[in-house]
Amino acid sequence: MMKRFNYLFILLIFLLSSCASNKVQEKETLKSALDGKFYIGAALNADQIEGKDEAGLRVLKEQFNSIVAENCMKSVNIHPEEGKFDFTLPDKFVELGEANNMFIIGHTLIWHSQLAEWFCVDEQGNNVTPEVLKERMKNHIHTIVSRYKGRIKGWDVVNEAILDNGEWRQSKFYEILGEEFMELAFQYAHEADPDAELYYNDYNEWHAGKREAIVKMIQSFKEKGIRMDAIGMQGHIGMEYPSLEEYEASILAFSNAGVKVMITELDLSALPTPDRNVGAAVEASFEYKKEINPYPDGLPEEVSKKWNDRMASFFQLFLKHQDKVKRVTMWGVADGDSWKNDWPVKGRTDYPLLFDRNHQPKEVVQTIKNLALRN
């Protein structure tokens, strides 16, 4: 009888304490649970930067401690004509981050896509000389980076310069300057703000060819004494790709080569992909068909569970490597904001982020907090 009483007493204590610990975890936010492990960030669109998206901003301020500009710092927007800069949104973006004590990331200085038309050509549309392009890159980078010196803490200096097979992308920058453009971009950024962290940011880095090329680039930067702090691993992932092992292999390879890893642009599409090798190439576009937009009114329970489990397994991986991974940035705050709703097929309804269209946390948010508090 006494033994049974003891058993019930222990069970009661266990239930009460696990209830109390769940309550504590519910009170945690993503940023408080992940504190001391890595920053948790989100990309901001114009409505958020301008304060129009109140629900999105509420979630951002409550849950995230890092921000990156989704579009407003791309050359087409920030430097649309030679010598004519538009800092309206970028200034507000930086003020928002500072007012909320966030780790602010600038995105992106040199990118072949969303490239201002004038940048690499003369008035006749012919490629400019290497000297002219160097001067233009230097002026572009110096002007932007020095404006936010000490305030923007890390820059995506070059974006998406390497193809999945490890070859150089035939961008205008490469065509005119060859490989040197990459080093020059990092040098110019370092001159403008010697304390800023500098990153190379790309998608599909789990492809072996791209992984190896990036490792070689890190080694060459180290030999030449050029600053590069981290590799940004864009996380535009799907339900079937990549495998956790492929993704982990790249985290390890970059870290072993001597840089930190930032998980950037994370979103997990719940929709069928028309081509799993498409990566995040902005120019990709496939025709809309009803069958590739299967969940216009919400995710079925079973798919939602799979989605939550897969997102949780990626966060588990990031927590496993918290000594290497210094930031995880979601590519948007809530599902309705995501570029995935219109890419690579226009007009679909996707569910790629941690907060749903009503700005409610998905199940995985609680799972991430639990994992963070345990790991």
Ligand code: G3I
């Ligand atoms: O702001 C204009 C608006 O005035 C106009 O009416 C409308 C008409 O199409 O276009 C609006 O601009 C769009 C912009 O997003 C803002 O919504 C552009 O057309 C559209 O191309 C642009 O897409 C962005 C894309 O990069 C290209 O810059 C996505 O939002 C953005 O999520 C995506 O982000 C990239 C990363 O920077 C680099 N890695 C890949 C990632 C996904 O492609």
